[in-house]
Amino acid sequence: MRLTILGCYAATPRTLTNPTSQVLEIKNHMFLIDCGEGAQVQLRKHKIKFSRINHIFISHLHGDHFFGLPGLISTFRLLGREKEMHIYGPKGIKEAITLLLKLGDSWTNYPLRFHELTSKDSEVIFEDEKVLVETVPLDHRIYTNGFLFREKLGERKLNVDAVAKYKIDKAYFQNIKNGKDVVLDTGEVISNAKLTFDPPKPKSYAFCSDTAYKPGIVPQIKYVSVLYHEATFLESEVHLSAKTKHATAKEAATIASAAEVETLMLGHYSTRYKSIELFKEEASVIFPNTLLAEDGKSFEF
Protein backbone atom coordinates (compact mmCIF):
# COMPACT_ATOMS: atom_id res chain seq x y z
CA MET A 1 0.00 0.00 0.00
CA ARG A 2 1.49 3.29 -1.11
CA LEU A 3 0.14 6.76 -0.38
CA THR A 4 1.32 9.85 -2.28
CA ILE A 5 0.33 13.23 -0.93
CA LEU A 6 -0.31 15.69 -3.77
CA GLY A 7 -1.54 18.36 -1.39
CA CYS A 8 -2.35 18.51 2.30
CA TYR A 9 -2.99 22.12 3.24
CA ALA A 10 -6.25 23.84 4.09
CA ALA A 11 -8.09 26.60 2.29
CA THR A 12 -6.16 28.08 -0.63
CA PRO A 13 -3.43 26.91 -2.98
CA ARG A 14 -0.13 28.76 -2.55
CA THR A 15 3.23 28.76 -4.22
CA LEU A 16 4.56 25.93 -2.13
CA THR A 17 1.47 24.35 -0.61
CA ASN A 18 -1.40 22.61 -2.32
CA PRO A 19 -4.98 21.90 -1.25
CA THR A 20 -6.09 18.35 -0.52
CA SER A 21 -5.43 15.57 -3.00
CA GLN A 22 -3.77 12.20 -2.64
CA VAL A 23 -3.21 8.97 -4.51
CA LEU A 24 -3.62 5.59 -2.82
CA GLU A 25 -2.12 2.56 -4.53
CA ILE A 26 -3.72 -0.53 -3.09
CA LYS A 27 -3.82 -3.99 -4.73
CA ASN A 28 -3.21 -2.72 -8.28
CA HIS A 29 -5.72 0.09 -7.91
CA MET A 30 -4.69 3.71 -8.05
CA PHE A 31 -7.37 5.69 -6.27
CA LEU A 32 -7.39 9.49 -6.39
CA ILE A 33 -8.80 10.95 -3.18
CA ASP A 34 -10.00 14.56 -3.40
CA CYS A 35 -8.84 16.86 -6.11
CA GLY A 36 -8.03 20.43 -5.06
CA GLU A 37 -6.97 23.02 -7.62
CA GLY A 38 -3.63 22.11 -9.15
CA ALA A 39 -3.92 18.37 -8.48
CA GLN A 40 -3.22 17.54 -12.12
CA VAL A 41 0.04 19.47 -12.04
CA GLN A 42 1.01 17.63 -8.87
CA LEU A 43 0.23 14.32 -10.59
CA ARG A 44 2.59 15.29 -13.40
CA LYS A 45 5.24 16.51 -11.01
CA HIS A 46 5.26 13.20 -9.20
CA LYS A 47 5.15 11.22 -12.45
CA ILE A 48 1.93 9.41 -11.64
CA LYS A 49 0.48 7.84 -14.74
CA PHE A 50 -2.86 9.51 -15.48
CA SER A 51 -4.07 6.38 -17.30
CA ARG A 52 -3.85 4.29 -14.12
CA ILE A 53 -6.48 6.38 -12.36
CA ASN A 54 -9.97 4.96 -12.86
CA HIS A 55 -11.66 5.93 -9.60
CA ILE A 56 -11.86 9.36 -7.99
CA PHE A 57 -13.30 9.86 -4.50
CA ILE A 58 -14.40 13.36 -3.49
CA SER A 59 -15.07 13.90 0.21
CA HIS A 60 -17.08 17.11 -0.09
CA LEU A 61 -17.74 20.02 -2.40
CA HIS A 62 -15.59 22.74 -0.85
CA GLY A 63 -13.26 24.20 -3.44
CA ASP A 64 -10.04 23.10 -1.77
CA HIS A 65 -11.16 19.49 -2.21
CA PHE A 66 -12.62 19.54 -5.69
CA PHE A 67 -11.84 22.60 -7.84
CA GLY A 68 -9.08 20.63 -9.57
CA LEU A 69 -11.56 18.03 -10.84
CA PRO A 70 -13.02 19.85 -13.88
CA GLY A 71 -9.53 20.53 -15.23
CA LEU A 72 -8.39 16.97 -14.59
CA ILE A 73 -11.43 15.59 -16.43
CA SER A 74 -10.66 17.89 -19.39
CA THR A 75 -7.03 16.85 -19.40
CA PHE A 76 -8.00 13.16 -19.51
CA ARG A 77 -9.99 14.01 -22.65
CA LEU A 78 -7.07 15.87 -24.25
CA LEU A 79 -4.83 12.90 -23.50
CA GLY A 80 -7.19 10.71 -25.53
CA ARG A 81 -8.57 8.66 -22.67
CA GLU A 82 -11.15 6.06 -23.68
CA LYS A 83 -11.56 4.02 -20.47
CA GLU A 84 -14.48 4.92 -18.25
CA MET A 85 -13.86 6.98 -15.14
CA HIS A 86 -15.77 6.50 -11.89
CA ILE A 87 -16.36 9.52 -9.70
CA TYR A 88 -17.72 9.13 -6.18
CA GLY A 89 -18.87 12.26 -4.39
CA PRO A 90 -21.74 14.17 -2.83
CA LYS A 91 -24.92 14.73 -4.75
CA GLY A 92 -24.48 17.78 -6.95
CA ILE A 93 -21.09 16.80 -8.28
CA LYS A 94 -22.60 15.45 -11.48
CA GLU A 95 -24.59 18.62 -12.10
CA ALA A 96 -21.52 20.80 -11.54
CA ILE A 97 -19.19 18.84 -13.81
CA THR A 98 -21.86 18.40 -16.47
CA LEU A 99 -22.59 22.13 -16.53
CA LEU A 100 -18.92 23.02 -16.92
CA LEU A 101 -18.47 20.53 -19.75
CA LYS A 102 -21.65 21.80 -21.43
CA LEU A 103 -20.58 25.45 -21.24
CA GLY A 104 -17.25 24.58 -22.82
CA ASP A 105 -18.91 22.23 -25.34
CA SER A 106 -16.17 19.87 -24.20
CA TRP A 107 -17.85 16.53 -23.61
CA THR A 108 -15.47 13.76 -22.72
CA ASN A 109 -14.99 11.03 -25.29
CA TYR A 110 -14.67 8.53 -22.45
CA PRO A 111 -17.58 7.53 -20.18
CA LEU A 112 -17.89 9.44 -16.92
CA ARG A 113 -19.74 7.38 -14.30
CA PHE A 114 -20.95 9.42 -11.36
CA HIS A 115 -21.76 7.68 -8.07
CA GLU A 116 -23.53 10.37 -6.09
CA LEU A 117 -23.63 9.99 -2.34
CA THR A 118 -26.41 11.13 -0.04
CA SER A 119 -26.49 8.63 2.79
CA LYS A 120 -25.69 9.72 6.32
CA ASP A 121 -24.81 6.14 7.16
CA SER A 122 -21.72 4.34 6.00
CA GLU A 123 -22.13 2.41 2.77
CA VAL A 124 -19.96 0.25 0.56
CA ILE A 125 -19.33 2.22 -2.64
CA PHE A 126 -16.74 0.02 -4.35
CA GLU A 127 -15.89 -3.63 -4.13
CA ASP A 128 -13.97 -6.13 -6.19
CA GLU A 129 -12.15 -9.37 -5.36
CA LYS A 130 -9.33 -7.66 -3.52
CA VAL A 131 -10.50 -4.30 -2.22
CA LEU A 132 -13.51 -2.78 -0.54
CA VAL A 133 -14.24 0.92 -0.12
CA GLU A 134 -16.83 2.31 2.24
CA THR A 135 -17.83 5.83 3.23
CA VAL A 136 -17.06 7.23 6.68
CA PRO A 137 -19.72 9.88 7.37
CA LEU A 138 -18.01 12.92 8.87
CA ASP A 139 -19.11 16.09 10.63
CA HIS A 140 -18.31 19.20 8.60
CA ARG A 141 -20.12 22.36 7.53
CA ILE A 142 -21.50 20.61 4.46
CA TYR A 143 -22.24 16.96 3.65
CA THR A 144 -18.89 15.18 3.86
CA ASN A 145 -17.65 11.61 3.72
CA GLY A 146 -14.33 10.14 4.58
CA PHE A 147 -13.39 6.88 2.84
CA LEU A 148 -12.18 3.60 4.28
CA PHE A 149 -10.16 1.44 1.90
CA ARG A 150 -9.74 -2.18 2.99
CA GLU A 151 -7.73 -4.95 1.40
CA LYS A 152 -9.64 -8.21 1.58
CA LEU A 153 -8.09 -11.20 3.30
CA GLY A 154 -6.02 -12.91 0.63
CA GLU A 155 -5.54 -16.61 -0.12
CA ARG A 156 -3.56 -18.73 2.34
CA LYS A 157 0.10 -19.10 1.39
CA LEU A 158 1.20 -22.52 0.26
CA ASN A 159 3.83 -24.21 2.45
CA VAL A 160 6.04 -25.47 -0.38
CA ASP A 161 8.04 -27.84 1.81
CA ALA A 162 4.91 -29.41 3.26
CA VAL A 163 3.19 -30.08 -0.06
CA ALA A 164 6.46 -31.60 -1.34
CA LYS A 165 6.76 -33.79 1.73
CA TYR A 166 3.24 -35.20 1.20
CA LYS A 167 3.80 -35.36 -2.61
CA ILE A 168 0.57 -33.45 -3.25
CA ASP A 169 -0.19 -32.86 -6.91
CA LYS A 170 -0.37 -29.22 -7.95
CA ALA A 171 -3.92 -29.76 -9.17
CA TYR A 172 -4.90 -29.45 -5.49
CA PHE A 173 -2.98 -26.21 -4.81
CA GLN A 174 -5.84 -23.80 -5.45
CA ASN A 175 -8.13 -25.73 -3.10
CA ILE A 176 -5.42 -25.71 -0.46
CA LYS A 177 -4.92 -21.95 -0.83
CA ASN A 178 -8.68 -21.61 -0.38
CA GLY A 179 -8.38 -23.34 2.99
CA LYS A 180 -9.35 -26.92 2.15
CA ASP A 181 -7.80 -30.02 3.75
CA VAL A 182 -6.35 -32.76 1.52
CA VAL A 183 -7.19 -36.46 1.56
CA LEU A 184 -4.20 -38.52 0.40
CA ASP A 185 -4.56 -41.73 -1.65
CA THR A 186 -3.88 -43.61 1.58
CA GLY A 187 -7.00 -42.06 3.06
CA GLU A 188 -4.96 -39.92 5.45
CA VAL A 189 -6.37 -36.41 5.92
CA ILE A 190 -3.80 -33.62 5.98
CA SER A 191 -5.22 -30.57 7.65
CA ASN A 192 -4.93 -27.27 5.83
CA ALA A 193 -2.99 -25.80 8.75
CA LYS A 194 -0.11 -28.18 7.97
CA LEU A 195 -0.02 -27.15 4.32
CA THR A 196 -0.34 -23.37 4.47
CA PHE A 197 0.69 -20.22 6.25
CA ASP A 198 -1.66 -17.40 7.19
CA PRO A 199 -2.07 -14.81 4.45
CA PRO A 200 -0.57 -11.39 5.12
CA LYS A 201 -2.74 -9.23 7.33
CA PRO A 202 -4.93 -7.06 5.08
CA LYS A 203 -4.03 -3.41 5.12
CA SER A 204 -6.50 -0.60 5.45
CA TYR A 205 -6.49 3.15 5.03
CA ALA A 206 -9.03 5.57 6.47
CA PHE A 207 -9.15 9.06 4.96
CA CYS A 208 -10.98 11.42 7.30
CA SER A 209 -11.07 15.03 6.12
CA ASP A 210 -12.66 17.49 6.61
CA THR A 211 -14.27 16.90 9.97
CA ALA A 212 -14.86 18.20 13.43
CA TYR A 213 -13.86 15.88 16.27
CA LYS A 214 -16.25 12.97 15.83
CA PRO A 215 -15.72 10.03 18.20
CA GLY A 216 -18.61 8.30 16.44
CA ILE A 217 -16.24 7.17 13.68
CA VAL A 218 -14.05 5.15 16.07
CA PRO A 219 -15.85 1.78 15.78
CA GLN A 220 -15.73 1.91 11.99
CA ILE A 221 -12.02 2.73 11.74
CA LYS A 222 -10.94 0.47 14.63
CA TYR A 223 -7.50 -1.08 14.09
CA VAL A 224 -6.93 0.39 10.61
CA SER A 225 -3.33 0.34 9.38
CA VAL A 226 -3.27 4.06 8.63
CA LEU A 227 -5.64 6.80 9.66
CA TYR A 228 -5.31 10.10 7.82
CA HIS A 229 -7.12 12.58 10.02
CA GLU A 230 -7.32 16.26 9.41
CA ALA A 231 -5.68 18.59 11.92
CA THR A 232 -6.39 22.06 10.67
CA PHE A 233 -5.59 23.65 14.00
CA LEU A 234 -3.64 23.23 17.21
CA GLU A 235 -5.43 23.15 20.55
CA SER A 236 -4.56 26.83 21.02
CA GLU A 237 -7.12 27.52 18.27
CA VAL A 238 -9.71 25.00 19.43
CA HIS A 239 -12.34 27.76 19.37
CA LEU A 240 -11.75 28.09 15.60
CA SER A 241 -11.92 24.35 15.07
CA ALA A 242 -15.31 24.22 16.78
CA LYS A 243 -16.60 27.17 14.78
CA THR A 244 -15.39 25.92 11.38
CA LYS A 245 -16.01 22.21 12.06
CA HIS A 246 -12.40 21.23 11.78
CA ALA A 247 -10.24 19.28 14.20
CA THR A 248 -7.08 19.94 16.19
CA ALA A 249 -3.98 17.75 16.23
CA LYS A 250 -4.90 16.67 19.75
CA GLU A 251 -8.38 15.67 18.67
CA ALA A 252 -7.00 13.69 15.72
CA ALA A 253 -4.66 11.87 18.10
CA THR A 254 -7.51 11.17 20.49
CA ILE A 255 -9.45 9.50 17.68
CA ALA A 256 -6.36 7.50 16.62
CA SER A 257 -5.79 6.35 20.17
CA ALA A 258 -9.40 5.32 20.76
CA ALA A 259 -9.45 3.46 17.43
CA GLU A 260 -6.11 1.80 18.22
CA VAL A 261 -4.89 2.40 14.69
CA GLU A 262 -1.34 1.44 13.74
CA THR A 263 -0.31 4.79 12.29
CA LEU A 264 -1.84 8.26 12.37
CA MET A 265 -1.10 10.73 9.61
CA LEU A 266 -2.00 14.37 10.05
CA GLY A 267 -2.84 16.86 7.31
CA HIS A 268 -5.07 19.73 6.16
CA TYR A 269 -2.92 22.17 8.06
CA SER A 270 -3.88 25.80 8.37
CA THR A 271 -1.08 27.94 6.97
CA ARG A 272 -1.13 30.19 10.03
CA TYR A 273 1.49 28.11 11.82
CA LYS A 274 5.23 28.51 11.38
CA SER A 275 6.00 24.81 11.27
CA ILE A 276 3.92 21.71 10.77
CA GLU A 277 6.16 19.99 13.33
CA LEU A 278 3.95 21.67 15.94
CA PHE A 279 1.09 19.39 14.86
CA LYS A 280 3.22 16.31 15.35
CA GLU A 281 4.40 17.48 18.76
CA GLU A 282 0.85 18.05 19.95
CA ALA A 283 -0.50 14.75 18.62
CA SER A 284 2.43 12.59 19.71
CA VAL A 285 1.74 13.22 23.37
CA ILE A 286 -1.47 11.23 22.97
CA PHE A 287 -0.58 9.02 20.03
CA PRO A 288 3.18 8.50 19.52
CA ASN A 289 3.12 6.85 16.09
CA THR A 290 2.11 10.02 14.30
CA LEU A 291 3.36 11.01 10.84
CA LEU A 292 2.97 14.31 9.04
CA ALA A 293 1.60 14.42 5.51
CA GLU A 294 3.70 16.66 3.29
CA ASP A 295 3.07 17.71 -0.29
CA GLY A 296 4.93 15.46 -2.67
CA LYS A 297 5.82 12.83 -0.11
CA SER A 298 5.14 9.13 -0.64
CA PHE A 299 4.63 6.61 2.13
CA GLU A 300 4.84 2.82 1.92
CA PHE A 301 2.78 0.87 4.42
Next chain:
Amino acid sequence: MRLTILGCYAATPRTLTNPTSQVLEIKNHMFLIDCGEGAQVQLRKHKIKFSRINHIFISHLHGDHFFGLPGLISTFRLLGREKEMHIYGPKGIKEAITLLLKLGDSWTNYPLRFHELTSKDSEVIFEDEKVLVETVPLDHRIYTNGFLFREKLGERKLNVDAVAKYKIDKAYFQNIKNGKDVVLDTGEVISNAKLTFDPPKPKSYAFCSDTAYKPGIVPQIKYVSVLYHEATFLESEVHLSAKTKHATAKEAATIASAAEVETLMLGHYSTRYKSIELFKEEASVIFPNTLLAEDGKSFEF
Protein backbone atom coordinates in the same frame (compact mmCIF):
# COMPACT_ATOMS: atom_id res chain seq x y z
CA MET B 1 0.81 50.23 -19.17
CA ARG B 2 2.18 47.03 -17.71
CA LEU B 3 1.29 43.49 -18.72
CA THR B 4 2.15 40.47 -16.57
CA ILE B 5 1.76 37.04 -18.10
CA LEU B 6 0.58 34.53 -15.49
CA GLY B 7 0.17 31.79 -18.07
CA CYS B 8 0.29 31.65 -21.85
CA TYR B 9 0.14 28.01 -22.88
CA ALA B 10 -2.68 26.09 -24.52
CA ALA B 11 -4.74 23.21 -23.22
CA THR B 12 -3.51 21.83 -19.89
CA PRO B 13 -1.53 23.14 -16.94
CA ARG B 14 1.88 21.49 -16.52
CA THR B 15 4.70 21.70 -14.06
CA LEU B 16 6.35 24.63 -15.78
CA THR B 17 3.63 26.01 -18.04
CA ASN B 18 0.31 27.56 -17.12
CA PRO B 19 -2.91 28.06 -19.04
CA THR B 20 -4.03 31.54 -20.05
CA SER B 21 -4.19 34.32 -17.50
CA GLN B 22 -2.71 37.80 -17.48
CA VAL B 23 -2.84 41.04 -15.54
CA LEU B 24 -3.03 44.40 -17.31
CA GLU B 25 -2.21 47.51 -15.30
CA ILE B 26 -3.59 50.51 -17.11
CA LYS B 27 -4.33 53.91 -15.58
CA ASN B 28 -4.55 52.66 -12.00
CA HIS B 29 -6.69 49.71 -12.95
CA MET B 30 -5.51 46.16 -12.52
CA PHE B 31 -7.52 44.03 -14.91
CA LEU B 32 -7.33 40.25 -14.77
CA ILE B 33 -7.79 38.74 -18.23
CA ASP B 34 -8.75 35.06 -18.28
CA CYS B 35 -8.17 32.79 -15.33
CA GLY B 36 -6.90 29.30 -16.13
CA GLU B 37 -6.35 26.76 -13.36
CA GLY B 38 -3.55 27.87 -11.06
CA ALA B 39 -3.92 31.60 -11.81
CA GLN B 40 -4.20 32.43 -8.11
CA VAL B 41 -0.91 30.70 -7.37
CA GLN B 42 0.70 32.63 -10.22
CA LEU B 43 -0.69 35.87 -8.76
CA ARG B 44 0.96 35.04 -5.45
CA LYS B 45 4.21 33.99 -7.09
CA HIS B 46 4.46 37.32 -8.86
CA LYS B 47 3.40 39.26 -5.77
CA ILE B 48 0.38 40.87 -7.36
CA LYS B 49 -1.91 42.32 -4.74
CA PHE B 50 -5.20 40.44 -4.83
CA SER B 51 -7.03 43.45 -3.41
CA ARG B 52 -6.17 45.60 -6.43
CA ILE B 53 -8.14 43.35 -8.78
CA ASN B 54 -11.72 44.54 -9.20
CA HIS B 55 -12.49 43.49 -12.76
CA ILE B 56 -12.05 40.07 -14.33
CA PHE B 57 -12.54 39.50 -18.06
CA ILE B 58 -13.12 35.96 -19.31
CA SER B 59 -12.80 35.40 -23.05
CA HIS B 60 -14.61 32.06 -23.25
CA LEU B 61 -15.64 29.09 -21.15
CA HIS B 62 -13.01 26.52 -22.09
CA GLY B 63 -11.30 25.21 -18.99
CA ASP B 64 -7.86 26.53 -19.80
CA HIS B 65 -9.28 30.06 -19.67
CA PHE B 66 -11.56 29.88 -16.66
CA PHE B 67 -11.14 26.86 -14.38
CA GLY B 68 -9.03 29.00 -12.04
CA LEU B 69 -11.91 31.41 -11.44
CA PRO B 70 -13.97 29.46 -8.84
CA GLY B 71 -10.89 29.03 -6.67
CA LEU B 72 -9.86 32.65 -7.01
CA ILE B 73 -13.34 33.80 -6.01
CA SER B 74 -13.18 31.53 -2.94
CA THR B 75 -9.76 32.81 -2.02
CA PHE B 76 -10.96 36.42 -2.18
CA ARG B 77 -13.61 35.40 0.37
CA LEU B 78 -11.09 33.74 2.65
CA LEU B 79 -8.91 36.86 2.45
CA GLY B 80 -11.85 38.86 3.83
CA ARG B 81 -12.60 40.84 0.69
CA GLU B 82 -15.50 43.29 0.99
CA LYS B 83 -15.23 45.30 -2.23
CA GLU B 84 -17.44 44.23 -5.11
CA MET B 85 -15.92 42.23 -7.93
CA HIS B 86 -16.99 42.62 -11.55
CA ILE B 87 -16.82 39.59 -13.81
CA TYR B 88 -17.27 39.92 -17.57
CA GLY B 89 -17.72 36.75 -19.57
CA PRO B 90 -19.99 34.66 -21.77
CA LYS B 91 -23.53 33.88 -20.70
CA GLY B 92 -23.44 30.84 -18.44
CA ILE B 93 -20.55 32.03 -16.30
CA LYS B 94 -22.92 33.25 -13.59
CA GLU B 95 -24.80 29.95 -13.48
CA ALA B 96 -21.54 27.99 -13.21
CA ILE B 97 -19.99 30.08 -10.46
CA THR B 98 -23.26 30.32 -8.56
CA LEU B 99 -23.75 26.55 -8.64
CA LEU B 100 -20.23 25.91 -7.34
CA LEU B 101 -20.68 28.40 -4.51
CA LYS B 102 -24.08 26.91 -3.68
CA LEU B 103 -22.77 23.33 -3.57
CA GLY B 104 -20.00 24.40 -1.21
CA ASP B 105 -22.38 26.61 0.80
CA SER B 106 -19.60 29.16 0.36
CA TRP B 107 -21.29 32.39 -0.66
CA THR B 108 -18.95 35.33 -0.96
CA ASN B 109 -19.31 38.05 1.63
CA TYR B 110 -18.44 40.59 -1.06
CA PRO B 111 -20.76 41.41 -3.98
CA LEU B 112 -20.12 39.52 -7.21
CA ARG B 113 -21.39 41.46 -10.22
CA PHE B 114 -21.67 39.39 -13.35
CA HIS B 115 -21.77 41.09 -16.75
CA GLU B 116 -22.80 38.31 -19.09
CA LEU B 117 -21.98 38.72 -22.75
CA THR B 118 -24.03 37.41 -25.66
CA SER B 119 -23.55 39.94 -28.46
CA LYS B 120 -21.79 38.92 -31.65
CA ASP B 121 -20.97 42.57 -32.29
CA SER B 122 -18.39 44.56 -30.38
CA GLU B 123 -19.74 46.43 -27.38
CA VAL B 124 -18.34 48.71 -24.70
CA ILE B 125 -18.40 46.76 -21.44
CA PHE B 126 -16.46 49.11 -19.15
CA GLU B 127 -15.82 52.82 -19.17
CA ASP B 128 -14.63 55.41 -16.72
CA GLU B 129 -12.86 58.77 -17.09
CA LYS B 130 -9.59 57.25 -18.17
CA VAL B 131 -10.17 53.84 -19.69
CA LEU B 132 -12.57 52.16 -22.07
CA VAL B 133 -12.92 48.41 -22.61
CA GLU B 134 -14.75 46.87 -25.55
CA THR B 135 -15.23 43.30 -26.73
CA VAL B 136 -13.54 41.99 -29.86
CA PRO B 137 -15.76 39.17 -31.17
CA LEU B 138 -13.54 36.26 -32.18
CA ASP B 139 -13.96 33.04 -34.13
CA HIS B 140 -13.49 29.97 -31.96
CA ARG B 141 -15.29 26.69 -31.34
CA ILE B 142 -17.53 28.31 -28.73
CA TYR B 143 -18.66 31.90 -28.16
CA THR B 144 -15.49 33.91 -27.52
CA ASN B 145 -14.56 37.55 -27.10
CA GLY B 146 -11.22 39.26 -27.11
CA PHE B 147 -10.97 42.53 -25.22
CA LEU B 148 -9.66 45.89 -26.33
CA PHE B 149 -8.45 48.16 -23.55
CA ARG B 150 -7.98 51.82 -24.50
CA GLU B 151 -6.63 54.71 -22.50
CA LYS B 152 -8.63 57.84 -23.17
CA LEU B 153 -6.86 60.92 -24.45
CA GLY B 154 -5.59 62.70 -21.34
CA GLU B 155 -5.51 66.41 -20.48
CA ARG B 156 -3.11 68.65 -22.37
CA LYS B 157 0.18 69.18 -20.56
CA LEU B 158 0.80 72.67 -19.15
CA ASN B 159 3.80 74.51 -20.64
CA VAL B 160 5.16 75.81 -17.36
CA ASP B 161 7.51 78.33 -18.98
CA ALA B 162 4.76 79.77 -21.15
CA VAL B 163 2.24 80.31 -18.35
CA ALA B 164 5.00 81.95 -16.31
CA LYS B 165 5.91 84.22 -19.20
CA TYR B 166 2.29 85.44 -19.53
CA LYS B 167 1.91 85.57 -15.72
CA ILE B 168 -1.25 83.49 -15.90
CA ASP B 169 -2.85 82.79 -12.53
CA LYS B 170 -3.07 79.13 -11.56
CA ALA B 171 -6.86 79.47 -11.26
CA TYR B 172 -6.90 79.18 -15.07
CA PHE B 173 -4.70 76.08 -15.26
CA GLN B 174 -7.49 73.49 -15.36
CA ASN B 175 -9.24 75.33 -18.19
CA ILE B 176 -5.96 75.49 -20.09
CA LYS B 177 -5.37 71.75 -19.60
CA ASN B 178 -8.88 71.22 -20.97
CA GLY B 179 -7.84 73.03 -24.18
CA LYS B 180 -9.20 76.53 -23.57
CA ASP B 181 -7.47 79.73 -24.74
CA VAL B 182 -6.74 82.51 -22.21
CA VAL B 183 -7.75 86.17 -22.44
CA LEU B 184 -5.25 88.34 -20.59
CA ASP B 185 -6.27 91.50 -18.66
CA THR B 186 -4.93 93.45 -21.62
CA GLY B 187 -7.51 91.77 -23.82
CA GLU B 188 -4.85 89.80 -25.66
CA VAL B 189 -5.90 86.22 -26.48
CA ILE B 190 -3.23 83.58 -25.89
CA SER B 191 -4.05 80.46 -27.89
CA ASN B 192 -4.03 77.16 -26.06
CA ALA B 193 -1.36 75.87 -28.45
CA LYS B 194 1.12 78.36 -26.95
CA LEU B 195 0.38 77.27 -23.39
CA THR B 196 0.29 73.48 -23.64
CA PHE B 197 1.87 70.44 -25.12
CA ASP B 198 -0.03 67.52 -26.63
CA PRO B 199 -0.97 64.86 -24.07
CA PRO B 200 0.84 61.54 -24.37
CA LYS B 201 -0.60 59.31 -27.03
CA PRO B 202 -3.13 57.01 -25.38
CA LYS B 203 -2.03 53.41 -25.16
CA SER B 204 -4.15 50.48 -26.10
CA TYR B 205 -4.00 46.72 -25.65
CA ALA B 206 -5.94 44.15 -27.65
CA PHE B 207 -6.20 40.66 -26.20
CA CYS B 208 -7.25 38.21 -28.92
CA SER B 209 -7.39 34.60 -27.75
CA ASP B 210 -8.63 32.02 -28.62
CA THR B 211 -9.40 32.54 -32.27
CA ALA B 212 -9.01 31.23 -35.76
CA TYR B 213 -7.47 33.63 -38.29
CA LYS B 214 -10.09 36.39 -38.48
CA PRO B 215 -9.18 39.39 -40.66
CA GLY B 216 -12.53 40.92 -39.71
CA ILE B 217 -11.00 42.17 -36.44
CA VAL B 218 -8.43 44.34 -38.21
CA PRO B 219 -10.44 47.59 -38.43
CA GLN B 220 -11.27 47.44 -34.72
CA ILE B 221 -7.70 46.86 -33.54
CA LYS B 222 -6.07 49.21 -36.10
CA TYR B 223 -2.98 50.97 -34.71
CA VAL B 224 -3.20 49.51 -31.19
CA SER B 225 -0.04 49.76 -29.10
CA VAL B 226 0.07 46.06 -28.32
CA LEU B 227 -1.79 43.17 -29.88
CA TYR B 228 -1.72 39.88 -28.00
CA HIS B 229 -2.76 37.32 -30.58
CA GLU B 230 -2.86 33.61 -30.00
CA ALA B 231 -0.49 31.42 -32.01
CA THR B 232 -1.27 27.90 -30.94
CA PHE B 233 0.44 26.38 -33.96
CA LEU B 234 3.12 26.96 -36.58
CA GLU B 235 2.19 26.96 -40.25
CA SER B 236 3.39 23.35 -40.48
CA GLU B 237 0.28 22.46 -38.45
CA VAL B 238 -2.11 24.83 -40.24
CA HIS B 239 -4.48 21.89 -40.81
CA LEU B 240 -4.83 21.58 -37.02
CA SER B 241 -5.38 25.30 -36.57
CA ALA B 242 -8.23 25.22 -39.08
CA LYS B 243 -9.78 22.18 -37.42
CA THR B 244 -9.53 23.47 -33.86
CA LYS B 245 -10.21 27.14 -34.70
CA HIS B 246 -6.85 28.35 -33.52
CA ALA B 247 -4.28 30.46 -35.36
CA THR B 248 -0.69 30.01 -36.48
CA ALA B 249 2.17 32.40 -35.76
CA LYS B 250 2.11 33.46 -39.41
CA GLU B 251 -1.60 34.22 -39.24
CA ALA B 252 -1.13 36.27 -36.06
CA ALA B 253 1.62 38.26 -37.78
CA THR B 254 -0.59 38.80 -40.83
CA ILE B 255 -3.28 40.31 -38.60
CA ALA B 256 -0.69 42.49 -36.81
CA SER B 257 0.69 43.71 -40.12
CA ALA B 258 -2.72 44.51 -41.59
CA ALA B 259 -3.75 46.32 -38.38
CA GLU B 260 -0.43 48.23 -38.33
CA VAL B 261 -0.09 47.67 -34.60
CA GLU B 262 3.03 48.83 -32.80
CA THR B 263 3.89 45.54 -31.11
CA LEU B 264 2.66 41.98 -31.56
CA MET B 265 2.84 39.56 -28.68
CA LEU B 266 2.33 35.86 -29.30
CA GLY B 267 0.97 33.30 -26.83
CA HIS B 268 -1.28 30.27 -26.26
CA TYR B 269 1.43 27.99 -27.55
CA SER B 270 0.82 24.31 -28.06
CA THR B 271 3.29 22.34 -25.98
CA ARG B 272 4.15 20.11 -28.98
CA TYR B 273 7.01 22.37 -30.05
CA LYS B 274 10.54 22.21 -28.69
CA SER B 275 11.02 25.95 -28.42
CA ILE B 276 8.69 28.93 -28.48
CA GLU B 277 11.40 30.80 -30.41
CA LEU B 278 10.01 28.99 -33.47
CA PHE B 279 6.84 31.08 -33.17
CA LYS B 280 8.83 34.30 -33.13
CA GLU B 281 10.89 33.23 -36.13
CA GLU B 282 7.81 32.45 -38.15
CA ALA B 283 5.94 35.65 -37.21
CA SER B 284 8.92 38.01 -37.56
CA VAL B 285 9.20 37.37 -41.28
CA ILE B 286 5.87 39.14 -41.70
CA PHE B 287 5.85 41.39 -38.64
CA PRO B 288 9.31 42.13 -37.22
CA ASN B 289 8.29 43.75 -33.93
CA THR B 290 7.07 40.49 -32.41
CA LEU B 291 7.47 39.56 -28.76
CA LEU B 292 6.87 36.22 -27.08
CA ALA B 293 4.67 36.01 -24.01
CA GLU B 294 6.29 33.88 -21.31
CA ASP B 295 4.84 32.74 -18.00
CA GLY B 296 5.91 35.10 -15.24
CA LYS B 297 7.26 37.81 -17.54
CA SER B 298 6.21 41.46 -17.20
CA PHE B 299 6.25 43.97 -20.05
CA GLU B 300 6.13 47.77 -19.79
CA PHE B 301 4.65 49.61 -22.76
